[in-house]
Amino acid sequence: MLGQIFRYLKYRTKAKNRYKIHSPFAYGFLNNVLREKKYYDDFKILDSLTRELMESDKIIETVDYGAGGKGKEPVKYKTTLGKVAKRRSHPLKRLHLLYNLSAYLKPSTMLELGTAVGISSMYLKKPVPESKMITVEGCPVLASIARENFRKAGLKNIDVIAGNFDEVLDDVLQKFDKLDFVFFDGNHKKEPTLDYFNKCVEKSHPGTVFLFDDIHWSGEMEQAWERIKADERVSVTMDIFWFGFVFFRKGIAKQDFVVKY
Numbered sequence: 001m002l003g004q005i006f007r008y009l010k011y012r013t014k015a016k017n018r019y020k021i022h023s024p025f026a027y028g029f030l031n032n033v034l035r036e037k038k039y040y041d042d043f044k045i046l047d048s049l050t051r052e053l054m055e056s057d058k059i060i061e062t063v064d065y066g067a068g069g070k071g072k073e074p075v076k077y078k079t080t081l082g083k084v085a086k087r088r089s090h091p092l093k094r095l096h097l098l099y100n101l102s103a104y105l106k107p108s109t110m111l112e113l114g115t116a117v118g119i120s121s122m123y124l125k126k127p128v129p130e131s132k133m134i135t136v137e138g139c140p141v142l143a144s145i146a147r148e149n150f151r152k153a154g155l156k157n158i159d160v161i162a163g164n165f166d167e168v169l170d171d172v173l174q175k176f177d178k179l180d181f182v183f184f185d186g187n188h189k190k191e192p193t194l195d196y197f198n199k200c201v202e203k204s205h206p207g208t209v210f211l212f213d214d215i216h217w218s219g220e221m222e223q224a225w226e227r228i229k230a231d232e233r234v235s236v237t238m239d240i241f242w243f244g245f246v247f248f249r250k251g252i253a254k255q256d257f258v259v260k261y
Protein backbone atom coordinates (compact mmCIF):
# COMPACT_ATOMS: atom_id res chain seq x y z
CA MET A 1 0.00 0.00 0.00
CA LEU A 2 2.75 2.47 1.04
CA GLY A 3 4.68 1.42 -2.03
CA GLN A 4 1.73 2.27 -4.25
CA ILE A 5 1.28 5.68 -2.61
CA PHE A 6 4.96 6.40 -3.22
CA ARG A 7 4.66 5.27 -6.85
CA TYR A 8 1.57 7.48 -7.27
CA LEU A 9 3.41 10.53 -5.91
CA LYS A 10 6.29 9.80 -8.28
CA TYR A 11 3.83 9.62 -11.18
CA ARG A 12 2.17 12.93 -10.13
CA THR A 13 5.50 14.76 -10.11
CA LYS A 14 6.20 13.56 -13.65
CA ALA A 15 2.68 13.85 -15.08
CA LYS A 16 1.80 16.79 -17.29
CA ASN A 17 -1.46 18.34 -18.43
CA ARG A 18 -0.06 19.70 -21.62
CA TYR A 19 2.45 18.28 -24.01
CA LYS A 20 4.03 19.60 -27.15
CA ILE A 21 2.59 16.92 -29.35
CA HIS A 22 3.67 16.80 -32.97
CA SER A 23 1.88 13.58 -33.78
CA PRO A 24 -1.75 14.24 -34.82
CA PHE A 25 -2.56 10.70 -33.72
CA ALA A 26 -1.30 11.17 -30.16
CA TYR A 27 -3.00 14.57 -29.99
CA GLY A 28 -6.31 13.08 -31.19
CA PHE A 29 -6.03 10.22 -28.73
CA LEU A 30 -5.41 12.53 -25.81
CA ASN A 31 -8.39 14.74 -26.62
CA ASN A 32 -10.86 12.16 -27.86
CA VAL A 33 -10.14 9.39 -25.41
CA LEU A 34 -8.49 10.68 -22.24
CA ARG A 35 -10.11 14.11 -22.11
CA GLU A 36 -13.46 13.19 -23.71
CA LYS A 37 -16.33 14.11 -21.37
CA LYS A 38 -19.30 13.15 -23.56
CA TYR A 39 -22.04 11.14 -21.87
CA TYR A 40 -23.17 8.45 -24.31
CA ASP A 41 -26.67 6.96 -24.13
CA ASP A 42 -25.08 3.52 -23.83
CA PHE A 43 -23.73 4.52 -20.41
CA LYS A 44 -27.26 4.33 -18.98
CA ILE A 45 -27.63 0.60 -19.54
CA LEU A 46 -23.96 -0.23 -18.93
CA ASP A 47 -23.69 1.80 -15.72
CA SER A 48 -26.91 0.41 -14.32
CA LEU A 49 -25.83 -3.18 -15.06
CA THR A 50 -22.45 -2.44 -13.45
CA ARG A 51 -24.07 -0.96 -10.32
CA GLU A 52 -26.43 -3.92 -10.08
CA LEU A 53 -23.44 -6.31 -10.24
CA MET A 54 -21.42 -4.32 -7.73
CA GLU A 55 -24.31 -4.30 -5.28
CA SER A 56 -25.24 -7.97 -5.67
CA ASP A 57 -25.16 -10.06 -2.50
CA LYS A 58 -25.46 -13.36 -4.37
CA ILE A 59 -22.94 -15.86 -2.99
CA ILE A 60 -20.59 -17.36 -5.56
CA GLU A 61 -17.51 -19.57 -5.43
CA THR A 62 -14.55 -18.19 -7.34
CA VAL A 63 -10.81 -18.56 -7.82
CA ASP A 64 -8.38 -15.72 -8.37
CA TYR A 65 -5.63 -16.61 -10.77
CA GLY A 66 -4.03 -13.20 -10.57
CA ALA A 67 -1.40 -11.79 -8.23
CA GLY A 68 -4.26 -11.11 -5.78
CA GLY A 69 -4.64 -14.85 -5.07
CA LYS A 70 -2.91 -16.19 -1.97
CA GLY A 71 0.05 -18.49 -2.53
CA LYS A 72 1.05 -19.93 -5.87
CA GLU A 73 -1.93 -22.14 -6.63
CA PRO A 74 -5.18 -20.31 -7.35
CA VAL A 75 -7.33 -20.48 -4.22
CA LYS A 76 -11.08 -21.21 -4.28
CA TYR A 77 -13.24 -19.15 -1.95
CA LYS A 78 -16.86 -18.11 -1.39
CA THR A 79 -17.79 -14.46 -1.56
CA THR A 80 -20.50 -12.22 -2.96
CA LEU A 81 -20.79 -11.35 -6.62
CA GLY A 82 -20.80 -7.69 -5.57
CA LYS A 83 -17.40 -7.95 -3.90
CA VAL A 84 -15.85 -9.69 -6.92
CA ALA A 85 -17.32 -7.15 -9.33
CA LYS A 86 -16.12 -4.21 -7.20
CA ARG A 87 -12.66 -5.53 -6.37
CA ARG A 88 -11.76 -6.83 -9.78
CA SER A 89 -13.24 -4.21 -12.09
CA HIS A 90 -12.73 -0.45 -12.40
CA PRO A 91 -14.53 2.72 -11.27
CA LEU A 92 -17.08 4.16 -13.71
CA LYS A 93 -14.72 6.96 -14.80
CA ARG A 94 -12.23 4.42 -16.12
CA LEU A 95 -14.94 2.21 -17.59
CA HIS A 96 -16.16 5.25 -19.55
CA LEU A 97 -12.60 5.75 -20.70
CA LEU A 98 -12.62 2.19 -22.08
CA TYR A 99 -15.82 3.00 -23.96
CA ASN A 100 -14.31 6.24 -25.35
CA LEU A 101 -11.25 4.33 -26.45
CA SER A 102 -13.26 1.75 -28.32
CA ALA A 103 -15.60 4.38 -29.84
CA TYR A 104 -12.54 6.30 -31.06
CA LEU A 105 -10.37 3.44 -32.31
CA LYS A 106 -13.21 1.29 -33.67
CA PRO A 107 -11.22 -1.93 -33.38
CA SER A 108 -12.55 -4.80 -35.45
CA THR A 109 -10.68 -7.41 -33.40
CA MET A 110 -10.25 -7.32 -29.62
CA LEU A 111 -8.70 -9.57 -27.03
CA GLU A 112 -9.06 -9.17 -23.29
CA LEU A 113 -7.01 -11.14 -20.76
CA GLY A 114 -9.00 -11.07 -17.51
CA THR A 115 -12.79 -11.02 -17.86
CA ALA A 116 -13.93 -11.33 -14.23
CA VAL A 117 -17.72 -10.80 -14.60
CA GLY A 118 -17.41 -9.07 -17.96
CA ILE A 119 -17.77 -5.42 -16.94
CA SER A 120 -14.85 -3.95 -18.90
CA SER A 121 -15.65 -6.24 -21.84
CA MET A 122 -19.13 -4.66 -22.08
CA TYR A 123 -17.79 -1.09 -22.16
CA LEU A 124 -15.25 -2.05 -24.81
CA LYS A 125 -17.68 -4.00 -26.97
CA LYS A 126 -20.78 -1.81 -26.87
CA PRO A 127 -19.50 0.91 -29.28
CA VAL A 128 -18.34 -1.66 -31.85
CA PRO A 129 -21.10 -4.31 -32.07
CA GLU A 130 -19.76 -5.81 -35.30
CA SER A 131 -16.27 -6.39 -33.92
CA LYS A 132 -14.95 -9.79 -32.95
CA MET A 133 -13.95 -10.04 -29.30
CA ILE A 134 -12.48 -12.82 -27.21
CA THR A 135 -12.11 -12.46 -23.46
CA VAL A 136 -10.30 -14.99 -21.26
CA GLU A 137 -11.02 -15.81 -17.61
CA GLY A 138 -9.48 -18.51 -15.43
CA CYS A 139 -12.48 -18.92 -13.13
CA PRO A 140 -15.28 -20.87 -14.91
CA VAL A 141 -17.96 -19.51 -12.55
CA LEU A 142 -17.06 -15.92 -13.46
CA ALA A 143 -16.83 -16.84 -17.14
CA SER A 144 -20.42 -18.04 -17.11
CA ILE A 145 -21.62 -14.96 -15.19
CA ALA A 146 -19.90 -12.83 -17.85
CA ARG A 147 -21.71 -14.71 -20.64
CA GLU A 148 -25.00 -14.00 -18.91
CA ASN A 149 -24.12 -10.30 -18.57
CA PHE A 150 -23.29 -10.05 -22.28
CA ARG A 151 -26.70 -11.54 -23.05
CA LYS A 152 -28.38 -8.99 -20.76
CA ALA A 153 -26.48 -6.14 -22.42
CA GLY A 154 -27.54 -7.42 -25.86
CA LEU A 155 -23.94 -8.01 -26.94
CA LYS A 156 -23.06 -10.53 -29.61
CA ASN A 157 -19.71 -11.72 -31.02
CA ILE A 158 -17.99 -12.02 -27.67
CA ASP A 159 -16.50 -15.39 -26.83
CA VAL A 160 -15.56 -16.05 -23.24
CA ILE A 161 -12.82 -18.65 -22.98
CA ALA A 162 -12.52 -20.20 -19.52
CA GLY A 163 -8.90 -21.17 -18.93
CA ASN A 164 -5.51 -20.16 -17.63
CA PHE A 165 -3.87 -17.58 -19.94
CA ASP A 166 -0.63 -19.58 -19.81
CA GLU A 167 -2.42 -22.61 -21.21
CA VAL A 168 -4.92 -21.12 -23.66
CA LEU A 169 -3.30 -17.98 -25.08
CA ASP A 170 -1.53 -19.71 -27.99
CA ASP A 171 -4.78 -21.30 -29.15
CA VAL A 172 -6.73 -18.08 -28.64
CA LEU A 173 -4.24 -16.15 -30.77
CA GLN A 174 -4.73 -18.68 -33.56
CA LYS A 175 -8.31 -17.41 -33.83
CA PHE A 176 -7.12 -13.95 -34.95
CA ASP A 177 -5.38 -12.95 -38.19
CA LYS A 178 -4.52 -9.64 -36.55
CA LEU A 179 -5.27 -7.85 -33.29
CA ASP A 180 -6.45 -4.24 -33.28
CA PHE A 181 -6.75 -3.96 -29.51
CA VAL A 182 -5.66 -5.98 -26.47
CA PHE A 183 -6.54 -5.28 -22.83
CA PHE A 184 -4.13 -6.96 -20.39
CA ASP A 185 -6.14 -7.01 -17.17
CA GLY A 186 -5.11 -10.10 -15.24
CA ASN A 187 -2.02 -11.73 -13.75
CA HIS A 188 -0.10 -8.67 -12.59
CA LYS A 189 3.28 -10.39 -12.48
CA LYS A 190 6.31 -9.34 -14.48
CA GLU A 191 7.32 -12.41 -16.48
CA PRO A 192 3.80 -13.56 -17.45
CA THR A 193 2.90 -9.97 -18.44
CA LEU A 194 5.96 -9.79 -20.71
CA ASP A 195 5.21 -13.23 -22.08
CA TYR A 196 1.61 -12.27 -23.00
CA PHE A 197 2.88 -9.00 -24.49
CA ASN A 198 5.43 -10.80 -26.69
CA LYS A 199 2.87 -13.32 -27.88
CA CYS A 200 0.25 -10.69 -28.69
CA VAL A 201 2.77 -8.44 -30.49
CA GLU A 202 3.04 -11.20 -33.11
CA LYS A 203 -0.54 -10.35 -34.16
CA SER A 204 -0.13 -6.57 -33.98
CA HIS A 205 0.09 -4.05 -36.83
CA PRO A 206 0.98 -0.34 -36.85
CA GLY A 207 -2.58 0.65 -35.84
CA THR A 208 -2.80 -1.76 -32.89
CA VAL A 209 -3.24 -0.44 -29.36
CA PHE A 210 -2.40 -2.42 -26.23
CA LEU A 211 -3.71 -1.39 -22.85
CA PHE A 212 -2.12 -2.58 -19.60
CA ASP A 213 -3.93 -2.27 -16.30
CA ASP A 214 -2.14 -1.35 -13.07
CA ILE A 215 1.29 -0.59 -14.50
CA HIS A 216 2.34 0.86 -11.11
CA TRP A 217 0.60 -1.73 -8.93
CA SER A 218 3.92 -3.27 -7.80
CA GLY A 219 7.64 -3.00 -8.43
CA GLU A 220 7.32 -6.05 -10.72
CA MET A 221 4.62 -4.39 -12.81
CA GLU A 222 6.72 -1.23 -13.08
CA GLN A 223 9.64 -3.33 -14.32
CA ALA A 224 7.39 -4.97 -16.91
CA TRP A 225 6.15 -1.52 -18.01
CA GLU A 226 9.76 -0.25 -18.36
CA ARG A 227 10.60 -3.22 -20.59
CA ILE A 228 7.48 -2.68 -22.72
CA LYS A 229 8.24 1.05 -23.16
CA ALA A 230 11.81 0.23 -24.22
CA ASP A 231 10.76 -2.46 -26.70
CA GLU A 232 11.91 -1.43 -30.16
CA ARG A 233 8.60 -2.48 -31.73
CA VAL A 234 6.76 0.07 -29.57
CA SER A 235 6.67 3.71 -30.67
CA VAL A 236 4.50 5.76 -28.31
CA THR A 237 3.38 4.95 -24.75
CA MET A 238 1.02 6.86 -22.48
CA ASP A 239 1.00 6.46 -18.72
CA ILE A 240 -2.06 7.60 -16.75
CA PHE A 241 -0.95 5.67 -13.64
CA TRP A 242 -3.88 3.24 -13.58
CA PHE A 243 -3.45 2.31 -17.20
CA GLY A 244 -0.60 2.25 -19.70
CA PHE A 245 -1.35 2.59 -23.43
CA VAL A 246 1.03 1.18 -26.03
CA PHE A 247 1.11 2.21 -29.70
CA PHE A 248 2.98 0.66 -32.59
CA ARG A 249 2.50 3.41 -35.16
CA LYS A 250 5.31 3.91 -37.63
CA GLY A 251 6.89 7.20 -38.67
CA ILE A 252 6.60 8.91 -35.28
CA ALA A 253 9.39 9.49 -32.79
CA LYS A 254 9.52 7.12 -29.84
CA GLN A 255 8.03 8.98 -26.91
CA ASP A 256 6.57 8.24 -23.47
CA PHE A 257 3.82 10.58 -22.31
CA VAL A 258 3.09 10.67 -18.59
CA VAL A 259 -0.34 12.29 -18.62
CA LYS A 260 -2.25 13.78 -15.69
CA TYR A 261 -5.52 11.93 -15.32
Ligand SMILES: C[S@@+](CC[C@H](N)C(=O)[O-])C[C@H]1O[C@@H](n2cnc3c(N)ncnc32)[C@H](O)[C@@H]1O
Nearest residue numbers: 065066088089114116119120138164165186187
Ligand atom coordinates in the same frame (compact mmCIF):
# COMPACT_ATOMS: atom_id res chain seq x y z
C1 LIG B 1 -8.77 -7.50 -12.64
S1 LIG B 1 -9.77 -8.86 -13.02
C2 LIG B 1 -10.45 -8.44 -14.59
C3 LIG B 1 -11.48 -7.36 -14.51
C4 LIG B 1 -12.25 -7.11 -15.77
N1 LIG B 1 -11.40 -6.86 -16.90
C5 LIG B 1 -13.17 -5.91 -15.56
O1 LIG B 1 -12.66 -4.79 -15.54
O2 LIG B 1 -14.36 -6.09 -15.37
C6 LIG B 1 -8.58 -10.04 -13.50
C7 LIG B 1 -9.17 -11.41 -13.78
O3 LIG B 1 -8.16 -12.15 -14.45
C8 LIG B 1 -8.21 -13.49 -14.00
N2 LIG B 1 -6.85 -14.03 -14.16
C9 LIG B 1 -5.72 -13.56 -13.59
N3 LIG B 1 -4.66 -14.32 -13.97
C10 LIG B 1 -5.15 -15.27 -14.81
C11 LIG B 1 -4.56 -16.33 -15.51
N4 LIG B 1 -3.26 -16.59 -15.46
N5 LIG B 1 -5.36 -17.08 -16.28
C12 LIG B 1 -6.70 -16.84 -16.35
N6 LIG B 1 -7.32 -15.85 -15.70
C13 LIG B 1 -6.56 -15.07 -14.93
C14 LIG B 1 -8.66 -13.41 -12.54
O4 LIG B 1 -9.35 -14.60 -12.18
C15 LIG B 1 -9.53 -12.17 -12.53
O5 LIG B 1 -10.91 -12.47 -12.55
